[in-house]
Amino acid sequence: MKLYEYQNAPNPRRVKIFAAEKGVELELVHCDMAQRAHKTDEFLIKNPSGKIPVLELEDGRCISESVAICKYLELIHPEPNLFGSDEFEIAYIESRNRHIEFELWTQIGTSWVNGPIVGALGLVDQIADAKTASDKNVNTYYKRLDSEFSKSQFVAGDRYSVADITLLTAIDFASSMVDLKPDETLSNLARWHAEISSRPSSKN
Amino acid sequence: MKLYEYQNAPNPRRVKIFAAEKGVELELVHCDMAQRAHKTDEFLIKNPSGKIPVLELEDGRCISESVAICKYLELIHPEPNLFGSDEFEIAYIESRNRHIEFELWTQIGTSWVNGPIVGALGLVDQIADAKTASDKNVNTYYKRLDSEFSKSQFVAGDRYSVADITLLTAIDFASSMVDLKPDETLSNLARWHAEISSRPSSKN
Numbered sequence: 526m527k528l529y530e531y532q533n534a535p536n537p538r539r540v541k542i543f544a545a546e547k548g549v550e551l552e553l554v555h556c557d558m559a560q561r562a563h564k565t566d567e568f569l570i571k572n573p574s575g576k577i578p579v580l581e582l583e584d585g586r587c588i589s590e591s592v593a594i595c596k597y598l599e600l601i602h603p604e605p606n607l608f609g610s611d612e613f614e615i616a617y618i619e620s621r622n623r624h625i626e627f628e629l630w631t632q633i634g635t636s637w638v639n640g641p642i643v644g645a646l647g648l649v650d651q652i653a654d655a656k657t658a659s660d661k662n663v664n665t666y667y668k669r670l671d672s673e674f675s676k677s678q679f680v681a682g683d684r685y686s687v688a689d690i691t692l693l694t695a696i697d698f699a700s701s702m703v704d705l706k707p708d709e710t711l712s713n714l715a716r717w718h719a720e721i722s723s724r725p726s727s728k729n
Numbered sequence: 730m731k732l733y734e735y736q737n738a739p740n741p742r743r744v745k746i747f748a749a750e751k752g753v754e755l756e757l758v759h760c761d762m763a764q765r766a767h768k769t770d771e772f773l774i775k776n777p778s779g780k781i782p783v784l785e786l787e788d789g790r791c792i793s794e795s796v797a798i799c800k801y802l803e804l805i806h807p808e809p810n811l812f813g814s815d816e817f818e819i820a821y822i823e824s825r826n827r828h829i830e831f832e833l834w835t836q837i838g839t840s841w842v843n844g845p846i847v848g849a850l851g852l853v854d855q856i857a858d859a860k861t862a863s864d865k866n867v868n869t870y871y872k873r874l875d876s877e878f879s880k881s882q883f884v885a886g887d888r889y890s891v892a893d894i895t896l897l898t899a900i901d902f903a904s905s906m907v908d909l910k911p912d913e914t915l916s917n918l919a920r921w922h923a924e925i926s927s928r929p930s931s932k933n
Contacts, residue, residue: 573873574828586817590824597820613790616801620794624778631835654856673777 527581528594529556529563529571535698537578538729539591540598542690545726547602551580592622595687607687614681621681622688625695629666633699635659640703660705667707667714674713678720685721693721731785732798733760733767733775739902741782742933743795744802746894749930751806755784796826799891811891818885825885826892829899833870837903839863844907867903871911871918878917882924889925897925 528544528551530537544551556562556577564575572579572589580594581587588594599608609615638649639656670692673680680688696718700706707714721727732748732755734741748755760766760781768779775783776793784798785791792798803812813819842853843860874896877884884892900922904910911918925931 573877574832582817588817588820588824590827593820593824593827596823597816600816600819612801612804613786613792615804616792616797619797619800620792623794623797627835628778631831650858650862652856652858652862654854655859658854658856669777 526583527552527554529554529568529577529579529581531556531558531563531577534558534577535694536576536591538697539690539694540578540580540594541729542694542726543595543607543687544598545729546605546607546690546724547598549598549602554581592626592687592691595690599687607685607690609681609686618681618686618688621686622691625680625688625691629663629670630691630695632659632662632666633695633703633705636663636699636705637703642702663699663705664708667711670717671707671711671714674717679717685724689721693718693727730787731756731758733758733772733781733783733785735760735762735767735781738762738781739898740780740795742901743894743898744782744784744798745933746898746930747799747811747891748802749933750809750811750894750928751802753802753806758785796830796891796895799894803891811889811894813885813890822885822890822892825890826895829884829892829895833867833874834895834899836863836866836870837899837907837909840867840903840909841907846906864909867909868912871915874921875911875915875918878921883921889928893925897922897931 528537528540530541530553532555541551556568556579558577562568563577569575571581571587574589576589578591578594579587579589580597588597596608599606609618636656636659637643639651639653639659643649644651677683679685680692696707707718709715732741732744734745734757736759745755760772762781766772767781773779775785775791778793780793782795782798783791783793784801792801800812803810813822840860840863841847843855843857843863847853848855881887883889884896900911911922913919
């Protein structure tokens with residue numbers, strides 16, 4: 526299976542960490558986003574949204590969206606389980622993953638799109654007020670996480686799951702590329718981050 | 730099972746349509762958002778994100794996030810299948826659902842939050858430029874959908890799925906509450922909308 530990715534892009538990293546946890550090897554294919562390779566007609570057949578990652582199967586069929594790709598890997602390689610085992614746990618992990626995606630990742634995305642690196646490319650009309658608001662929302666969410674990690678070891682309770690991968694990649698991207706590193710006084714969040722970062726899969 | 734909802738709110742509607750397709754009866758509990766009932770300490774125990782819908786099981790455990798609730802209902806009532814049957818189909822429907830959520834629903838949400846109805850409540854600092862951009866993105870996405878529906882009957886190919894429910898509730902909310910009704914010249918999108926709206930479940 527081929528994974529179309531771009532080095533250091535956070536969403537392909539989600540899939541690479543997930544695959545590493547499963548022990549699944551993927552053939553990495555460089556999609557040159559700097560040259561807009563993800564927006565070509567050829568690539569839009571693979572993913573009409575023009576985004577990476579994309580997983581291409583041996584028969585040429587393609588799957589887009591990080592979580593959809595991870596779910597496919599979970600179905601073909603069930604162990605170790607990362608999406609939950611019984612009905613409630615599957616739904617609970619899904620909900621926790623979505624909290625991170627819709628309340629943190631989307632805000633980091635807004636800060637990124639309206640920040641200096643994207644600004645220098647001159648491809649979008651930036652909105653400074655939107656960045657001010659999303660920066661604030663990110664820091665508010667970090668505080669919520671810190672409180673949650675005072676009571677639970679992982680994002681979805683007492684077990685590692687896909688939701689921890691979603692949060693790790695969000696925070697690492699926010700810290701390195703968007704100048705939104707969590708404040709060091711958030712010690713529970715820092716404990717979680719150190720613990721997850723120490724897993725071999727996180728080196729991806 | 731109890732479903733905490735608010736009349737005409739689009740996300741609880743997703744779950745109600747899904748449950749109707751499954752023939753699952755849910756006890757509807759009015760969560761008075763106008764009185765900020767979703768932000769009380771009591772409700773935040775059910776969902777730390779302070780949002781509806783929430784599904785409360787007989788034993789008191791709660792599930793938040795529409796898609797997580799729908800997935801739970803799919804697991805306990807597998808037929809009719811709405812999330813896909815084999816590994817590829819499950820991943821494909823997930824990806825299509827996510828395209829609608831992250832590229833259309835989020836934009837409608839931005840237009841809503843920065844629009845006149847929310848503005849009148851005086852609860853958020855609105856950003857006019859953000860609404861201008863999201864309005865444009867919504868209309869661009871409608872055109873993409875129109876093109877896609879020239880080739881496929883449903884959002885995820887030739888079968889009805891959870892992704893059709895996600896899109897129906899998005900468009901109906903955008904049309905009735907955000908002044909973002911799809912242009913009538915988008916005839917393929919209109920064909921899809923009429924077809925999905927005619928299903929008994931869509932009356933929810």
